[in-house]
Amino acid sequence: MKKIIPFKKDIIFTSNLSEIVSISLEHTLQVDNDNLISGKFIITGEYKMADISVNVESFSYDLPFSINMDEKYNLKNVIIDIDDFYYEIVNDNVLSINIDVSIDKIEIINLPDNKIQPVIEEKEAMEDKRCLDEEVVSIFENIDETYESYTSYTVYIVREGDSLESIMEKYNVSKEKLEEYNNLEEIKLGNKIIIPC
Numbered sequence: 342m343k344k345i346i347p348f349k350k351d352i353i354f355t356s357n358l359s360e361i362v363s364i365s366l367e368h369t370l371q372v373d374n375d376n377l378i379s380g381k382f383i384i385t386g387e388y389k390m391a392d393i394s395v396n397v398e399s400f401s402y403d404l405p406f407s408i409n410m411d412e413k414y415n416l417k418n419v420i421i422d423i424d425d426f427y428y429e430i431v432n433d434n435v436l437s438i439n440i441d442v443s444i445d446k447i448e449i450i451n452l453p454d455n456k457i458q459p460v461i462e463e464k465e466a467m468e469d470k471r472c473l474d475e476e477v478v479s480i481f482e483n484i485d486e487t488y489e490s491y492t493s494y495t496v497y498i499v500r501e502g503d504s505l506e507s508i509m510e511k512y513n514v515s516k517e518k519l520e521e522y523n524n525l526e527e528i529k530l531g532n533k534i535i536i537p538c
Contacts (some may be wrong), residue, residue, distance in 0.1 A: 342449065343538055345424050345495045346442040350404050352384070354434045361436070362387040362397050364428065370406060370421045370442065376414070378421065379407035382440060404438070415448040427500065441495065495536045499528055512536045 364386035373379050382404040387397040410416060424443035431437050497508060505528055509516060514536055519525060522535040 342447045343443065343445040344447060345538070346408060346444060347496075348382070348404075348406060348438075348440040348442060350438045351431070352402050352404075352436040352438060354388075354400070354436065356398070356434070357390045358388055358430055358434050358436060359391050359394070360389040361428065361430065362389060366423060366426050366440065368406075368421075368423060372416045372419060372421075376410040376412060376416065377407060378410065378416070378419075378444065379405075381405050382438075384438060406442070413449055415450045418446050418448065420445040424495070425497070427498070494522070494538055497534045497536055499530055499532045499534060501530060503528070503530075508534060508536075 364384065367383040367385075368380055369383070370378060370380035383401070384404065385399075385401045387399050389397055420443075422443045422445070423440060425439075425441040427439050429437045429439075495512065497512070499508075505516070505519075505525060509519065516525070518537055519534065522537060528534075
C-alpha cells in the first residue's frame with residue numbers, strides 16, 4: 342500500500358523576498374522504531390531581495406517532520422521519498438513550502454482482538470486535538486478498520502506548463518480514470534486534480 346502525506350510550512354524571512362533564484366530539497370526521513378517515521382526536510386537555495394537587484398542571498402532551513410503510525414502497519418520494508426515539492430512567495434517575506442511525502446510498501450498486519458479496542462479509543466481522544474508547530478499527527482488513525490481495502494489518491498495542483506497529458510503521464514493514469522473524480526473540460530493554473538493511486 343502507498344500513501345501520500347502532505348506537509349505545509351510557512352518560512353518567514355527576516356528580509357524582503359522578491360524572487361527565488363534557486364531552491365533544493367533534501368530529507369533525512371526514516372523509520373525510527375516500529376511506528377514512528379521522523380527526520381527533517383533540508384531546504385536550501387538563493388533569493389533576491391528586490392526585482393532589480395543583481396545580488397543574491399543564500400538561505401537554509403531545517404524543517405522537522407514526524408508521523409506516528411498505527412500499530413496495525415508494518416513499516417519494516419517501507420520506502421520513504423518525496424512525491425512532489427512546490428513553493429510560493431507570500432507577502433514579500435514568507436516562503437510557503439508544500440511537500441508531498443510518499444510512503445510506499447506499507448503492510449497491514451492483523452492484530453489480536455485485545456489490541457484493536459485501545460486504538461479505537463485513542464482515535465476518539467485525538468479528534469479534538471490540533472497539530473502544533475511542526476508536529477504532524479498520523480492520517481492513518483482515521484481509517485475505518487472494518488474494511489480490508491482502501492482507496493488512496495493524490496491531490497495535484499496544476500502549475501504553469503502543465504497539460505492534461507503531462508499530468509496523466511507523470512502519474513501513469515488514464516483520462517477515463519481522472520474523469521471519474523474530476524471535471525476535465527478546462528484545466529487552469531491552480532486547479533486541484535484528484536488522482537487515484
